Amino acid sequence: MTSANTLQARTPDEAYEFAAPFRAPQGSPIRELFKYVGRPGMISFAGGYPSKDLFDRDGLGRAIDAAYRSDPIACLQYGDTAGAPALRRSLARLMGARGVECDSDDIVVTTGSQQGFDLLVRTLIAPGDTALVEEPAYPAAIQALRLAGANIVTVRTDSDGIDVDALAATLDAWSEPGRPKLLYTVPTFANPTGATLPRARREALVRLAVRHRIVLVEDDPYGELRFAGTPVPPILALADACPGGRDWVVYFGSLSKIVAPGLRIGWALAPAPIARRMIVAKQTSDLCTSPLSQEAARHYLDSGSLESHLRTIAGAYRSRCGALLKALTHFAPADIEFCAPQGGMFVWARLTGGRDAGDVLKRAIERNVMFVPGTAFFVRDADASSLRLSFAAPSEAEAFEGARRLASALSGN
Template sequence: MTTNATAASDLYDFTEPFKAPQGSAIRELFKYLARPGMISFAGGYPSKDLFDRAGIRRAMEEAYRADPIACLQYGDTAGAPALRRAIVRLMNDRSVAREIDDLIVTTGSQQGLDLLIKILVAPGDAVLIEEPAYPAAIQALRLAGAKLIPVRTDTQGIDVDALTEQLEALDPAVRPKLLYTVPTFANPTGTTLPVERREALARLAMRFRFVLIEDDPYGELRFTGDPVKPIIALADAIPGARDWVVYFGSLSKIVAPGLRIGWSIASPAITRRMLVAKQTSDLCTSPLAQETARFYLESGRLAEHVPVIVQAYKKRYEALSSALRQFVPDDIEYVVPQGGMFVWARLKGDRLAADVLKRAIEQNVIYVPGPAFYVHNADESSMRLSFAAAPGEAEVFEGVRRLKLALASR
């Protein structure tokens, strides 16, 4: 009789990536969230206090009242045409001009990434990824058997000059298939890629013939500085570059992640193949969720609600920044973001973020140690602090005060 999961795994002939899979290091921390009084800087969750609950409920009721069959029946794999038209209008506001046939509604933007990997990445294929990077992207690419090649970043995102040298030095036989980046308020660093670097990335994608993935879940969450056009919009002005950029958008951070509504924008050849891959994945994204999202977007509530979210996140970031300066100025240095949900920090004095986390948990505060965001050669002193999900500025200050106690207890 099998007595444990390890022994049970010997019963099955799992595929190579799943013989000894590693789960999300971040989600391993979620068990601490149920602890009474815990203050979390860990999860990349939007604030539950900022959901437009009334607006979403009204949109769901209107969707069901207007056409209950459309909500309950199977739908178009590409997504409901009315929702796609609403997203096209949303993208027009972001300076991206596309038609609905260029767009697929996905079950969260993570599904879009998964579909793209399925159609483009075979085991052993080289893939470029900014470092540090979004862990779920690292995980998805590793499970696909990709050979991950980290790309250096600085306080403005991908270092394009270093990337150019890196690409020119690569063996032509190791031509990368993809480059993954979150160019606006990156996860985990909070950095934003300037226009010049965005245009240079698009040109590099065209020159070296790799697909540039622009993952943009946080772009609307700007609380300081001037807006920057998405790479896919800038690529339109560069002859030949448009077909090499794939854009992923999402309502998770600006409406609600529970809707699971994301979208991809890509060339016709890529879009057609992603549709076939999606047919075998989930047939279609939840029609009820799609109709709810459609009515919400058409109501105009999003344009009214995003400034509310942005203002709240601005206050929480300012509280975090002020608390870090007040309580731990000699212990932690950090990158100043212009928006988004994260502060990327580093412990001074050769301290290890994973070690400090153990003492932080004893003080009822958690964060994510930086190694979770690296392919290899991780900065063991780095850490991601998410200010978005904290209930308010007072809790942010209290969380940093507890972090100070953890640092002092070594």
């Protein structure tokens, strides 16, 4: 038996018998940078935050007020775990506008799309199960899979997203046991690369998912933020063209990037057997997403305000992205390479000469500008010269000045 004195002599971590995934957990490398956000004069290209200057405060204020006035008891009481029926109907109409035909009963409302992915992982992944992720990838998805004890296998990408031919060759050579159970991708304006998967590759992914019986996870928080190029339908909208395609695609949507993250409203469209289990998992997580937030979101969507708001933010992000790219070209033409996105919030870049972005970040913070080193987006064998720049939050003037400071950090002047 362990004595109290022995317990007191241990370090705080050693005093508790944590579950294996939490014995030495890795926090979000992006969140670690937020201690610098409040520094006076800091220009941040780090967080994937929508611009605070572009929130539809008046429209959201009216929606919140209307929600409470219409049914205050429903706003204050527990609600249906799957989501308020009225909001689910509104989300079904929104999905219809995106080219996805569905019934409101097919939708599960989640507390942000990240919760949706966590619920899916809990229902599908046991320790040791194999999960595929595009690389580089959204760090919170990697973190959720790591904590589930998944065997994470990365999928090669290029400037257009997942290399489907390489994936097909890998899957065709795979033998039982250890068959992958899911593939995670952000196919439209990916986080972190900003890449958009072409239609032909989307259709090929569905065929691969059906043939190999892999759940294809389409995370789509940025799809409405297009400011250049031609729209591409969601993978889920293309799945019906492949026999059995809808049986192997799970779609996650969110209002966080296109309306406001404070609402914490996301949703999932999944095959019925998966959706039922996600609802059970959600019952043990938060019982239900905030009924007040759900009703406010429903009023906002039904008011028609989203369409005009999307035009506003997409136009602003076009200008901010353009200002950042122009400044990088002007101030650091030989020091940094990048791909121009057609929408979303991110520019993926690479430092020339094999320089380490982590070392540059230290000098950049001294000059009151910051970004996220690309190592945060890799499972292993990270490209240390890569970095992600978010143009959503800074103004055009801040984007230009931030690029000038970044160039100073690169040059060491």
